[in-house]
Amino acid sequence: MQSLLSTSILVGCVLLQDGGVPKTPQPPQAKSAAPAKRSPEQIVEKVQKFCDEVNAKLHAEERELSDAEVNALVALSTKAADELHGQAEEFDVLVLALNLLMLSDSAPAADGWTSTFMRICTNLVDDERMEALVASLQTPDACLSSAVKLMSELAKTTKDPLLPIAIEFWPLHRLTLKDEGGEALTDDEIKMFKAKVPDFVSQHGDLSVPGVGSTYKQVLDDSLFVLDHQRVGGMADEIEGIDVDRTRFKLSDYRGKVVLLEFWDFG
Secondary structure (H helix, E strand, C coil): CHHHHHHHHHHHHHHHEECCEECCCCCCCCCCCCCCCCCHHHHHHHHHHHHHHHHHHHHHHCCCCCHHHHHHHHHHHHHHHHHCCCCHHHHHHHHHHHHHHCCCCCHHHHHHHHHHHHHHHHHCCCCCCHHHHHHCCCCCHHHHHHHHHHHHHHHHHCCCCCHHHHHHHHHHHHHHHHHHCCCCCCHHHHHHHHHHHHHHHHHHCCCECCCCCCEHHHHHHHHHHHHHHHCCCCCCCCCEEECCCCCEEEHHHHCCCCCCCCCCCCC
16 A cells, blocks of 8 residues: 555656656647738729739830739739629729720730630629620720620620610720720721611610710710711811912812811900
């Protein structure tokens, strides 16, 4: 009995001592806190800041987007859209990316534009802002065939009865934007535009263009006037008047010559 007690005391001493100093219980280590989840506004703000900074560089340096900037933009907007999936702000970050990707004709930018627009058409088909986006959508030439296919699918899947009208308007408005940008339209493009406008206006002319306020008829009538009278490379309207020598003249008298027109009054 005594031997057993001595053994127990000895074992107890071994357990309680380490080099003669009793062990002090160590508190459990605190786990590192998880990073705070960003709000939708913060996510959009980050993408907006990136786009603004890149845009400022492009204007200051008078250049297009570099491939590195394209890749960074696509990665940033894709991550942001993943975080915002199913929320209204997903639309915002993807449209920011679309607009900036328009500033490059490179293959990576075209691929990025197409994948971004495809995501919008897939995930946000019934977002209330789709009509305005589609009606005024600027499309890189390299992405035109892809955009046409996506628009066709969009018209079939949407539940919004007005979205197919905006999709039908889009190619007409695209030619208008092209002409306003100083790029001369081909004869085939002008012929197509003039052939489609009357039928479109007869069906939808009284409806308002999404995001514009004017009706489809007003917008397309203005475009037709520009094509007939103010088109780059087109025939100027006739101008008649009396010159400083009291001689009557017509602008058509100088056809084939370089003419400088200066308009002024005594106001």
